[in-house]
Amino acid sequence: MNILGLGEKSLYLPRPAELTEVETLSKKEKLFRLQLEDGSRLDHTPGQFVEVSVFGIGEAPISIASSPTRGSTFELGVRLVGNVTQALHRLQAGDTVGIRGPFGNGFPVSELIGQDLLFVAGGIGLCPLRSMVQYTVDRRHQFGSIILLYGCREPAEQLFRQELGEWRRRDDIELLESVDRCPFDIAWEGGVGVITTLFPDIDIRADRTVAMVVGPPVMYRYVVAECLKKGMAKERILLSLERRMKCGMGFCGHCQINNVYVCLDGPVFSYAELARINEVEV
Numbered sequence: 001m002n003i004l005g006l007g008e009k010s011l012y013l014p015r016p017a018e019l020t021e022v023e024t025l026s027k028k029e030k031l032f033r034l035q036l037e038d039g040s041r042l043d044h045t046p047g048q049f050v051e052v053s054v055f056g057i058g059e060a061p062i063s064i065a066s067s068p069t070r071g072s073t074f075e076l077g078v079r080l081v082g083n084v085t086q087a088l089h090r091l092q093a094g095d096t097v098g099i100r101g102p103f104g105n106g107f108p109v110s111e112l113i114g115q116d117l118l119f120v121a122g123g124i125g126l127c128p129l130r131s132m133v134q135y136t137v138d139r140r141h142q143f144g145s146i147i148l149l150y151g152c153r154e155p156a157e158q159l160f161r162q163e164l165g166e167w168r169r170r171d172d173i174e175l176l177e178s179v180d181r182c183p184f185d186i187a188w189e190g191g192v193g194v195i196t197t198l199f200p201d202i203d204i205r206a207d208r209t210v211a212m213v214v215g216p217p218v219m220y221r222y223v224v225a226e227c228l229k230k231g232m233a234k235e236r237i238l239l240s241l242e243r244r245m246k247c248g249m250g251f252c253g254h255c256q257i258n259n260v261y262v263c264l265d266g267p268v269f270s271y272a273e274l275a276r277i278n279e280v281e282v
């Protein structure tokens with residue numbers, strides 16, 4: 001068996017990778033830059049994930065937050081949640097973790113060429129989407145217009161502030177930001193309200209736009225409704241699902257919805273596909 005063209009070993013056995021840089025993104029999130037110790041590239045598609053193991057603690061699925069166009073290292077944005085993520089947050093540059101993967105389908109990059117792109121990121125959903133945004137920035141000529149909507153709870157929770165600034169300054173990317181609430185003593189120029197409050201401010205060509213949506217499950221229903229209201233077909237709305245996972249490769253059944261394995265057939269699905277597999281409430 002050779003899923004994704006990887007050697008069998010790299011699917012079952014963690015490959016050692018060195019943390020070359022650790023950056024604090026916010027109170028709860030850190031960004032880890034990694035290099036596989038054999039010097040090879042991860043060779044991922046934006047939207048895929050890896051299983052990261054902290055030796056002696058356990059493994060967790062984490063999306064790849066950087067684009068494959070950015071050299072031989074790769075980045076993971078990790079929120080501190082429980083055992084594995086806590087142990088990861090304690091590690092420093094120079095430490096080693098295990099990496100299995102990349103797993104999952106990722107975004108259909110070649111089908112997106114020539115399309116207008118609408119990215120919708122909620123909270124830590126910017127991590128998986130950042131990989132795709134960086135990819136389109138690096139190959140800007142291959143894509144039509146690019147709109148990025150990014151919402152989080154409050155300004156202090158914004159991730160990748162410096163990079164957001166770079167995207168904001170470009171005239172070939174439209175970036176609109178919102179926060180659910182803003183403390184009165186914080187300067188904030190974006191919108192205040194849930195992410196869907198940004199939709200009335202954007203103009204899209206529904207028949208040539210593909211939406212890529214990643215965020216907390218509660219966001220999906222409302223974002224999908226806004227996309228449909230703009231006239232987009234269900235096939236053009238792509239959502240990345242997060243389910244409890246163990247093996248990451250279609251064996252254990254932890255991530256199964258009906259006859260679909262989210263780790264293998266996803267995590268990226270079109271809204272049309274989700275409706276077919278009875279996961280309409282996404």
Ligand SMILES: Cc1cc2nc3c(=O)[nH]c(=O)nc-3n(C[C@H](O)[C@H](O)[C@H](O)COP(=O)(O)OP(=O)(O)OC[C@H]3O[C@@H](n4cnc5c(N)ncnc54)[C@H](O)[C@@H]3O)c2cc1C
Nearest residue numbers: 049060061062063077078079081082083084085127243244
């Ligand atoms: C495909 C995929 C991509 C992901 N990408 C990222 C990413 O880029 N960055 C990131 O920070 N996290 C990501 N996650 C979530 C991450 O895998 C979990 O936060 C992590 O496994 C928690 O492990 P832990 O040992 O630290 O917590 P645990 O000790 O296992 O759990 C702590 C708490 O979190 C809950 N929990 C654990 N895992 C999940 C889950 N998958 N969904 C919902 N609740 C959960 C548990 O029920 C428990 O309440 C992703 C998950 C998937 C499936």
Ligand code: FES
Nearest residue numbers: 246248252253263
């Ligand atoms: S995580 Fe094991 S089948 Fe998907």
